[in-house]
Amino acid sequence: MKIILNGMEMEFEKGTLPLDMAKAADPELYKSCVSASVDGKLTGLYQPVDHDARVDVWTFADDGGRKTLRHTGSHVMAQAIKRLFPDTKLAIGPAIENGFYYDLDSSHVFTEEDFPAIEKEMAKIAKENLRVERFELPRDEALALVREMDEPYKVELIEDLPEEAHISFYKQGEFTDLCAGPHVGSTGKIKHFKLMSVAGAYWRGDEKNKMLQRIYATVFPTKEELKEYLDRLEEAKKRDHRKLGRELDLFAIMDEGPGFPFFFPKGMVIRNELENYWRQLHRENGYEEIKTPIILNEELWHRSGHWDHYKNNMYFTKIDGEDYAIKPMNCPGGMLAYKRRLWSYKDLPMRVGELGLVHRHELSGALHGLMRVRCFTQDDAHIFMTEEQIPSEIAAVMDLIDSVYKVFGFKYHVELSTCPENFIGTDEMRAASENALRDALEAKGVRYVLNPGDGAFYGPKIDFHLEDSIGRTWQCGTVQLDYQMPERFDLTYAGADGEKHRPVMIHRVAFGSIERFIGILTEHFAGAFPAWLAPVQAKILPITDRTHDVANQIAGVMAAEGLRVEVDDRSEKIGYKIRQAQMEKVPYMLVIGDKEAEDGTVAVRSRKDGDLGTMTLEDFMAKLQEEIDTKAHD
């Protein structure tokens, strides 16, 4: 039969294993191969190929290889756990991004203290080097087997499969598990592993179901790769915005206000610079700005649909005996602002921005530093437009968001969420709005993940996701197309025909929330903010008391130009002052000794490149100003 093996055309006997194909093709590949796919389907190295096919053999460097090794890792862990805690019932144990997990139901409550024992047993299983063997059973026999094994979760899984399905199992020594596979050939491959954490997880991801115990772990082909991964995690922890926020005195969340962040003077500098940038950008792109109240009466929220669909996340209050709500979103206020007068089609598209403070009652367990809070400021805007204007406005918003992320050097991915089950509009509106967003993505050639039913109750959305320091992604920007609110609020404009027409609207944010964005930014730059955002742009460090006056003069000149400077005039040695400024991640340090004081120069040190030598104050200021104006970052 004819096989295209990793792009090479080759000839093999029917029934050859991908493993043997690799062996014949390339000894290097044979040594490092972990898995294989046949015609794009991941089936491993040990399922014979009996027809002409494209076979790709994967190493650990490939997704398929990683997935396969880690999947076997989860079986080895499950086997170890079954040996140590025999009454444990197994649920599911897939490979994930950086490792694998297994969901377990056990009378034993697993804690990290159990890890060494489990790891020891896993090492033993690796040493036993058990063959991992696949077998298939018809559905009824498979059911009988898992019933006999007393694995209720597996029974449930099989019961959901179609009658005629043939069900695959993998067996290694005394351990057998229902599993689609594939796996590596033997447990001896699972050598360099580590159990990471235990957590609860609902059976089948549904909070109405029983909560199982999930053990996270990882496995790598070599000791070095495992160590490198663990080191990288350690490094990433140092970038955690919660830690840096405290160390750099930017922001904090106190026990007295869970989910309600405080911003300190240095954090406020960053926040204000972001807002200045935002305002300028939006002015340039034809946006106006408004501010709507934080508290509005309850009736408004009935009209908007929030009462029916968002009540659980809202805070309420009473004023003069009347019911009021604290806004969880800015749109109803924006609707009222639009309705203040009649508009003409000539006024559209109307782009109205608002840095709006919203409050949402998030579940306590969901709170996470600045990333997930209970009050935050959205850099919101509502665009009111005619239907014809939809494509160009969506495209413009996507470009705007892209340009914002480019300024910071962010990579991001895009997701399209379609209307949810509780969507409040008609089927036509659902189709029109979903198509408009899909068309916009496709016209731009943007690759996206599809999330069916994840949109807002009033419409579908395109989300922009940014990564945090340990690879978790957070939704920041979003573009939502909405036919609903204009309907509910009876928004109109006068068309060229003199008749009233209904506008369509876009809800959109670029930062998402200023708080979350600052959290992501802090981790992205590891606290070393570019000069335009840095709370202190230059720190002036006199070497002795003799140069204090000159240092203060320099600071005065710079501050007069709007630069953010501090003078460290403590009687400490220069090395100590530098160390401290360096730890504060101040972009520039100006060392002022007798020499500089006499010449009227400054000795410049950059936090990144160290000593830059001596230059005139004017030259340094021009350089710094240039860096600020271009929003340059490392």
Add this chain to the structure above:
RNA sequence: GCUGAUGUAGCUCAGUCGGUAGAGCACCUCAUUGGUAAUGAGGAGGUAGGCAGUUCGAAUCUGCUCAUCAGCUCCA
């Protein structure tokens, strides 16, 4: 909200068997006036997250509660 873990000085942490707390950094004072990541000496700083309980005695054991961390669910 759910599962598990954690909570000692501003920060990072130690504290054995239950006998009312200790270090480093930071802070303050004094001396030192120094050239690119830590000068030295001294001082101040804590109702042990909170509330109960057990005990002659609780940071330590128990219960409840609050907060945080990891994950699930949910979301900007």
